[in-house]
Amino acid sequence: MTHTPLHLVAALEGAGWHPAAWREPGARPRELLTARYWVDLAAEAERGLLDAVTIEDALQLQSEDPFAPDDRTDRVRGRLDAVLLAARVAPTTRHLGFLPTAVTTHTEPFHLSKAVATLDHVSTGRAGVRVQVAVRADTAGHFGRREVPTVSRDRHDDPEVQRFVADQFDEAAEYVEVLRRLWDSWEDDAEIRDAATGRFVDVDKLHHVDFEGRSFSVRGPSITPRPPQGQPVVAALGxxxxPWRLIGRSADLGFVTPTDAADAARLVAAVRSEQADAGRAEETVHVFGDLVVALDEDEATARERLQRLDEWAGVAFTSDAHVFTGTPSQLADLLGEWQQAGLTGFRLRPATLPHDLEQITRGLVPELQRRGLFRTGYEADTLRGLLGLGRPANRYAAQPTNA
Amino acid sequence: MPKQIHLAAHFPGVNNTTVWSDPASGSHIEFDSFREFAQIAEAGKLDFVFLAEGLRLREQNDRIYDLDVVGRPDTFTVLAALAAVTERIGLTGTINSTFNEPYEVARQFATLDHLSDGRAAWNVVTSWDAFTGENFRRGGFLAQADRYDRARSFLQTALELFDSWRGDEVVADKDRGTFLADPHPGAFAHRDAFFDIAGQFDVPRSPQGRPVVFQAGDSDEGRDFAAAAADVIFSRHSTLEAGQAFYADVKGRLPRFGRTREELLIMPAATFVLGDTEDEAAELAHEVRMAQVSPATAVAFLEQLWNRDLSDHDPDGPLPSVDPVAGENTIARGRASVRMHRDPVATAHEWRAKAEAEGLTSRELIVEVTGRQSFIGTPATVAATIDEFVQADASDGFVLAPHITPGGLAPFVEQVVPLLQERGVFRTDYEGTTLREHLGLPLRQPGGAAAAAS
Incomplete structure (x- = not known):
């Protein structure tokens, strides 16, 4: 029986996804703002032949309440801009992809487009971006440019809030459209350096993108030539x-949060439906399952460790994603099972860093390799290549005509 | 003890200083070019590398201007990547205050400062044009008169954000379970005509406290802006006399803002051409100038002053006999230099008089009048001249713009830097780790006070 290899992404966040992760013996909480900490994590991910890492970000301090700031002193607070962090780390690696988080709500698509294009240049084809909306009033207050309703758990079903959130996702889809057009706004061979005519570029191969959306317009072209991958990878969590509609309309890679194999099948079907509705049924859109993982060589140790972390945190850990506690081998069983439900890969969120990342790269990966479910060497030099995505044609390039 | 010279390297830009047609000219986009350039500069112990920025491709006659290098990468992203392949050299990025928001720019610079262990610097520039604004969702533009007000407010707001963390909040005490000493760090509130923002900044205090702040404006208002808030002025006054006048003027403004002469450095841009003899250098310099001003480039420069289509004009003939079109410059867009022509008709008359007196063709005239300050000569004379300029208070050093990417700086580093070191006016190794230390600037304490010199 042959197996289809699955894809693995590690989700990097602070000292790990458990709120008490920073208190673990191996944690480096005083180094979270240093380059060397992230360089080490990326090196570990690359040692494990992972497809990519995501890097969390938001335009606000972390908080326990997803809708409002808190004044906790026992949690990691403070962070770095994820796109720049990826750019700092990328030159120290050779194969690993980078999917930093970027917020679409308060930022300029023109700036992000050239930043991700440049990340693709500095990593020679390993860049992508995970787009995220920001609906919190405190985040909006950092920019002061738009009025937002107060979004909270209690008001989640309020029509005004629902409409507002949907608007932010619609705007994100427009934003991604602008990113993509700007990435194509230079044809690959636009730079000609023709000494005879004195022309550096062929201006017929630079294109205005002339995007006119509901909330903004962008003229183009980009100031940055087309990135090595043509189109860096766009990811989103839903x-x-x-948000599944955003994935279906705009993303190459969607992250979903199944609770079990049946749920995974349901979520994959939901994303596929949105993908079809967006007219993209023929395109490759990966759907990866998100899992928080606490891993040790035996299950009891993992459970005890999670229990100790919960005691430190003062609350039992919960997450939007399924929390897996056990051995790498047990996790490999689960991933295999969920893969059968239609997921093409997984984004694993280490409960603690670097411990659970090392359990992934040194425990889970060899186990998956034994089962024929994971690569034994990097087979491509670009992130699109690792994900089996071709290099797309430029939407603005003249189509070759058939004689 | 003589003044110590500060030197920096400007990555060749999208203008006609850069000779892209030279066989040695490499990519302006691939990271390897930036890596090589920065590593050459660091081998020479230079203070910093400098990246410019332009947020819309230039156009002339409603077409993208294609005679110079076109296209560049994102400033922040390249500088963050350069932090990975250099260890000490400062990383200065030009970032526009018109098409950005303070919260985002502050977190990007604070991030860069963390990721480079204290080597970040921000050249604050302003923009005014609707042409560039068409690339931005915020769109719009500013009246030219408002742009310094917004820039001043933008910078002030960013400084408040940098200072919103004191630097002692993160304790990360594992045993006690205390990560933060302050439950509400990074608190800020700023309200004026341009920004009404409040909340908590999310990047803890970076190694330099504040990145080094550069300013490049030249107007009276720009000089005051720099005297009030900048650490370095990137100026264009690079001849000895003009440099001395500018230096005296700006340094003279500092006491009004409660600052000392040491707190603001003046570093003009300059190019250089080296030769084994003075004659050889002069000959090489002429070749470079002719390459920088191709026949097509000469016509393009004429069009920028004449503000009309001159595509049929013969660059090897005399200047156009018609006068420039008065009023707003509509021929060239996205180019700050056209604003330098305050009275195009008078300038055209001056150029015509000069061309007639010296028997110059259009192209030769453009070669003459568009030249930038250049140090041309043997390494010994270039080193002596630079030293003389600095000791005579025409500047505190220079931002060098080589005309070849990425290797054009190497001859300077190999041949001129050692002579400056022999003269005892340039470091033989980095003494500190941060850019503030390289520049001899004080670290900043929250609230803006300069820390006592250690």
Whole structure:
């Protein structure tokens, strides 16, 4: 029986995804703002032949309440811009892809487009971006440019809030369209350096993108030539229909949060449906399952460790994603099972860093390799290559005509 | 003890200083070019590398201007990547205050400062044009008169954000379970005509406290802006006399803002051409100038002053006999230099008089009048001249713009830097780790006070 290898992404966040992760003996909480900490994590991910790492970000301090700031002193607070962190780390690696998080709500697509294009240049083809909306009033207050309703758990079903959130996702889809057009706004061979005519570029191969959306317009072209991958990888996380629609319309890679194999099948079907509705049924859109993982060589140790972390945190850990506690081998069983439900890969969120990342790269990966479910060497030099995505044609290039 | 010279390297830009047609000219986009350039500069112990920025491709006659290098990468992203392949050299990025928001720019610079262990610097520039604004969702533009007000407010807001963390908040005490000493760090509130923002900044205090702040404006208002808030002025006054006048003027403004002469450095841009003899250098310099001003480039420069289509004009003939079109410059867009022509008709008359007196063709005239300050000569004379300029208070050093990417700086580093070191006016190794230390600037304490010199 042959197996289809699955893809693995490690989700890097602070000292790990458990709120008490920073207190673990191996944690480096005083180094979270240093380059060497992230360089070490990326090197570990690359040692494990992972496809990519994501890097979390938001335009606000971390908080326990997803909708409002808190004043906790026992949690990691403070962070770095994820795109720049990826750019700092990328030159120290050779194969690993980078998917930093970027917020679409308060930022300029022109700036992000050239930043991700440049990340692709500095990593020679290993860049992508995970787009995220920002719906919190405190985040909006950092920019002061738009009025937002107060979004909270209690008001989650309020029509005004739902409409507002849907608007942010619609705007994100427009934003991604602008990113993509700007990445194509230079044809690959636009730079000609023709000494005879004195022309550096062929201006017929530079294109205005002339995007006119509901909330903004962008003229183009980009100031940055087309990135090595043509189109860097766009990813998004979704827990509900509205964000699944964004994945279906705009992303190459969607992250979903199944609770079990049946749920995984349901979520994959939901994303596929949105993908079809967006007219992209023929395109490759990966759907990866998100899992928080606490791993040790035996299950009891993993459970005890999670229990100790919960005691430190003062609360039992919960997450939007399924929390897996056990051995790498047990996790490999689960991933294999969920893969059968239609997921093409997984984004694993280490409960603690670097411990659970090392359990992934040194425990899970060899186990998956034994089962024929994971690569034994990097087979491509670009992130699109690792994900089996071709290099797309430029939407603005003249189509070759058939004689 | 003589003044110590500060030197920096400007990555060749999208203008006609850069000779892209030279066989040695490499990519302006691939990271390897930036890596090589920065590593050459660091081998020479230079203070910093400098990246410019332009947020819309230039156009002339409603077409993208294609005679110079076109296209460049994102400033922040390249500097963050350069932090990975260099260890000490400062990383200065030009970032526009018109098409950005303070919260985002502050977190990007604070991030860069963390990721480079204290080597970040921000050249604050302003923009005014609707042409560039068409690339941005915020769109719009500023009246030219408002742009310094917004820039001043933008910078002030960013400084408040940098200072919103004191630097002692993160304790990360594993045993006690205390990560933060302050439950509400990074608190800020700023309200004025341009920004009404409040909340908590999310990047803890970076190694330099504040990145080094550069300013490049030249107007009276720009000079005051620099005297009030900048650490370095990137100026264009690079001849001895003009440099001395500018230096005296700006340094003279500092006491009004409660600052000492040491707190603001003046570093003009300059190019250089080296030769084994003075004659050889002069000959090489002429070749470079002719390459920088191709026949097509000469016509393009004429069009920028004449503000009209001159595509049929013969660059090897005399200047156009018609006068420039008065009023707003509509021929060239996205180019700050056209604003330098304050009275195009008078300038055209001056150029015509000069061309007639010296028997110059259009192209030769453009070669003459568009030249930038250049140090041309043997390494010994170039080293002596630079030293003389600095000791005579025409500047505190220079931002060098080589005309070849990425290797054009190497001859300077190999041949001129050692002579400056022999003269005892340039470091033989980095003494500190941060850019503030390289520049002899004080670290900043929250609230803006300069820390006592250690």
């Amino acid at each position: 827990h509900a229909e509205v």
